[in-house]
Amino acid sequence: MQDAKLNDTNFLGSAFTLANMSSADLTKAKMFFVNMTGATLNNANLYQADLNNTTLKKNRLKEAILIEAKLNNTDLVGAVLEKANLSEAVLDNADLSFASLYQATLKSVSLKNTCLTRSILKETNIADANLMQADFTPGISLQ
Numbered sequence: 001m002q003d004a005k006l007n008d009t010n011f012l013g014s015a016f017t018l019a020n021m022s023s024a025d026l027t028k029a030k031m032f033f034v035n036m037t038g039a040t041l042n043n044a045n046l047y048q049a050d051l052n053n054t055t056l057k058k059n060r061l062k063e064a065i066l067i068e069a070k071l072n073n074t075d076l077v078g079a080v081l082e083k084a085n086l087s088e089a090v091l092d093n094a095d096l097s098f099a100s101l102y103q104a105t106l107k108s109v110s111l112k113n114t115c116l117t118r119s120i121l122k123e124t125n126i127a128d129a130n131l132m133q134a135d136f137t138p139g140i141s142l143q
Contacts, residue, residue, distance in 0.1 A: 021040065
């Protein structure tokens with residue numbers, strides 16, 4: 001599925017465990033309730049994709065485009081989102097524990113009630129982000 005053109009595709013309830021979807025075009029894809037544990041989506045375009053209630057545990061999303069994506073109630077534990085662009089994305093009630101957001105862009109992102117325990121936010125742009133009731137305990141790494 002590497003480099004695949006899958007924009008506007010409906011993947012409701014599918015499983016892509018350990019799949020390589022690097023550089024795939026998933027613009028406006030409907031991927032809710034999808035299990036993508038361990039998948040690789042480096043450089044993938046997920047602009048305005050609906051990833052609500054999706055399992056993205058231990059995913060590699062380096063330099064992925066997630067602008068205006070919907071990631072409510074999404075499991076991103078241990079995900080690598082380094083240099084990813086999540087501007088204006090909605091990640092309410094998501095779990096980003098142990099995730100790496102090194103040099104990621106989270107401008108105007110919504111992280112209400114999101115768990116960021118032990119996540120890495122070094123050089124991350126969180127300008128205008130909504131962090132209402134976000135959980136940073138026992139701590140995050142800003143180094």
